[in-house]
Amino acid sequence: MSPDRLLIRLGAAIHGIRGRVSGDAPLSSVTWLRAGGPASVLFQPADEEDLASFLQQLPDDVPVLVIGLGSNLLIRDGGFDGVVIRLTGKGFGAIDRAGETGIRAGAAVPDKRLAEFAAEAGLGGFAFYAGIPGAVGGALRMNAGAHGTETRDRVVEVTAIDRQGRRHVLSLADMGYAYRHSSAPADLIFTSALFEGVPTPVETIRAEMAEVTAHREKAQPIREKTGGSTFKNPEGTSAWKVIDAAGCRGLTIGGAQMSQMHCNFMINTGTATGHDLELLGETVRRRVRETSGILLEWEIKRLGAFLPGQAVTPFLD
Template identity: 55%
Template structure:
């Protein structure tokens, strides 16, 4: 443990040293967190950020649905927001959701309230915090379409209220400072009959179940779609469907998904992804960009 982590401030939440992260991410692979911190609430998190040693690295993770933790683990403090940050409330046509709320839970709550426009979140794995960071979306809709505002804390624990113009939303990304930690967001939809919203939500979910390997150990959509092209089609045309590296494999259900067949190392998964990128570039001249966030250091830690 480095010196910065040895002098962490007291918190009302919990610290866990050497916490295994493979149990917390969908790939079920990768190393440990030097320190895993679960804040009690937003005030506890703000106090930690204000008082932490200035050179301590901080990494925020959600449920790890679009995340690859490298085998050497993550140095410094990994922050994972617990259930206290997962509340979902309805106010008219608006939904206020904590950053730890599951995207699917927000979609279901909106459907129950007869709020249309958030159906797509039923098909987005992960939490609201991650969805904000990457402007998550599917089937033609994305976060920016329903976004009203977000609350975030900066590296010094100062609270910021971000409006649409502050987010700099682009395809599968936002352009907010990397050190901001989202704690909640507000979205707005339109009025519709709950039964109609639920029907569209279930239809979207059925499409996802038919076309994606959602029951496998995967990190979700691996590469961003290049302008004017589909990543899965480029991967298939490059002959990568079913390609393997150790126990990591390109899914034969949807080839923009990498899956862990058993006990794959994070290094196997990342190497497979890089081989796919190389084959696609050789075949089409297009360089795929990772959509999955890769964090931590290489190594043999398990």
């Protein structure tokens, strides 16, 4: 559906909202990989109430995609035919203490900011977030983790809005966490979460954060256009090890390359299309399967439509 036609259909949904609505909105500018096509409509709600009001009026057959900082996301070149909802710091970036050991953070709070806030409060258990790109919403959805700690180790409850605009409060058990996965309903839009920390000397937390940051700067291509780890770690090994063994360090297709520094990081060298990036990833999956017998699983989310004649067939076996 054309952006103009979709905007007309959304007349009731956008009447009276306080957030920002735009048609034919480029998504390459709001994702870390800087590639991909536009959204038919981009909606940036003013706050949780504004989001709920919009969803209550949104026709059921209009596809919805939710993004935050766009760090773990690959948009295909055909873009997204529907509404992309982007949670921004203005409406979802609040972070506050909650009792003696709790922190409530909005979905748009960067993971690094959550780590810093916890350090300032003398609450341990959050240092791992200092090395994770992205924001709280994405961390909640994928159970982001590093250095032996995961999001599920810190979450107490999560607030969300469903496709009909209803508000829900989910317990840790409701989130159904596993490695880089949550089984919470896919239509839920996480808006904030309550985390629990452990009272810890500030100097201890700062030392942990410094170690995490130093490791990231030394081992990861943080100054490149990248989406973080491309594939999940297979059981019993690391994704980069099997990628390296398959000869894929530095492998390049078009403007997309597996990083020379950390070969589980896919980067846009400057001219990569969504097609280049996804084809590179599937090529790596095939070569790893051929050399090690391991079938890598994507960690980066790939969404949207392919351009005609440019579909990338997933490598299955």
